[in-house]
Amino acid sequence: MMEFLETVLTAKYNYWIYIILMMIGIWAMIAKVNLIKKIIGMNIFQTAIILFYVSIGAKKGGTIPILEHAPGHGHDYIMDADKYINPLPHVLMLTAIVVSVATLGVALALALKVYREHQTLDEDEILSHLSE
């Protein structure tokens, strides 16, 4: 039992956290009727994936990927990739964050338009308005 906890849960906790966050996001998108809550759920979903990417770059005992911070204080560089945190997933996520912010902006703008049209953000009420 303890072994299971250590190998599956503790050692890979970053994956569990991203899966839990993702499920919270999906649940909000499916179960909530308020459009803003759905949008926030969508953002949680995207953020979960961003956290997943950020976490996979990390290494135990790794340092930031700048040569001066390397052991030896930049005098004799140790060009050993194992010693550095992988910066590439973080760079990728800069782009993904921009994408998710843009999506959030478009979604909120659409919600605003819907609200102006129907004076409510409740999806069920809007649908009953539309079917009239």
Next chain:
Amino acid sequence: MIDQYPSLILIAPLLFALFVFISAWFSRKPAFIMSALALGLSAAAAMGLLGQVIANGPLSYRIGGWAPPMGIEYYVDHLNALVLFVVSSLAFWNLIATRPDIEKSYGDKAPVFYTLYLLSVAGHLGIVVTGDAFNLYVLLEIAALSGYALLAMGNTRAQLSTLRYLFMGTVGASFYLLGVGYMYIMTGSLNMLDLQRLLPSLYGSPAIAAAFGLVLVGIFIKMAFFPMHAWLPGAYSDANSPASSLIAPMTTKVMVYAMIRMCLTVFTPEFTFKAAWFADGIVWAAVVAMVMGAFFALSQKDMKKMLTFVLISEVGYMVGGFWLGNRLGITGSMLHIVNDAVMTLCVFLCVGCIAYRTGSTKFEALQGLSRKQPFTMAALVIGALAMIGVPPTCGFYSKWYLILGGLDAGHYGFVAALVFSSLMNVILFFRIFEIAFFEPYGDMHGDHYHGPPHEKIQDAPWSMVLPLLVVAVGLVVLGLYSGFIVTNIIDFAIPATII
């Protein structure tokens, strides 16, 4: 200049989107000319590129001179050269063909529409040209975000249906991103050709299987493959016609391309088609898509909405044909990407012309249309024949390959569904013709029917009808050139290991 074609295709619309937006602060006159110039440039570059690829084979373009796999690479082979040419020329032609409608529907917002139009086209072209898996995600979202904005500028329902599309689209893109993340963990690479080289040693790993599944699900959501199709009809039919006649022919086809790229280039065909139950399951899902799409289409009372369900059937053709896993089926699927894009453009442009005059696409509004809009109806007849698959038009040839592929694979369910869905198309379109050609137009007072009024021809403006007729004729020309496309382009796009 010739060496720069791959980036020119993308940079022309991207850069001009900025210029159009800035120039609109001073005058809204040049917006159309600039957009047409950008898309024309893009289409010309795509044509040049296609010629180059046919002559010299696949080529790789290094962005900023950085060598792959570290730098981002644009990889152009026969398949994406063809899709690039189709998408860029469709976008260009749709812009020309809908100009009066754009001015009428968007008024002062026309420059904004042109900007978004260019961005959306740039995103779609980028998905096709890129050779980098993460780059594909970013361009996917550029295409989608500008697409949401385009579709949301429609009738009063458009904002809500676009918001639903946005939810689904974002989930789809996120699944794709997650799948790419799994591949990156396992291989440390994002370049498609590099992945192709690195992945085979890892094929046993469950993480790679998960990556493949996540990428596929993401792409399926984005292309509105059957169980994930619910967002498409609302989003496309509530939008204004110029936006829907751009996005309907483009997005689903580009996503089918992305699926083929993932299955044949990133993963090898041996891996993709290894698990027979999996490939078979997707073909059966495609069968359901074809049949249900046809039934849903039959229950519609609005022409545009009906066509969106036909589109869902068409996605089933392409996905099913590809997952048959034999050469004929994949040829049919690739040929159908081209043909379906042009057919969809044709019928959606017809819808645009009808909506331009009558203001509605409901079936009641179609009465007597054959007399009022004879040219639009003529184009619609050709478009419908292509959708049904009548020989001289292009739809016949791709369906022929698909049926041969289905027989070759022994998948009779697929063949039956394809024939059934084509027959349903006959019913769907002839119902429209019946209303437009034979139902009396005008007032009927009880028993006293006054006969058809002598309605003057009031077709859409020439600037819309002429380009539409060119597309309709193009359907026949494309059909006649099917053999050329298959032997010179598609045959080279399919790996030799697939027989």
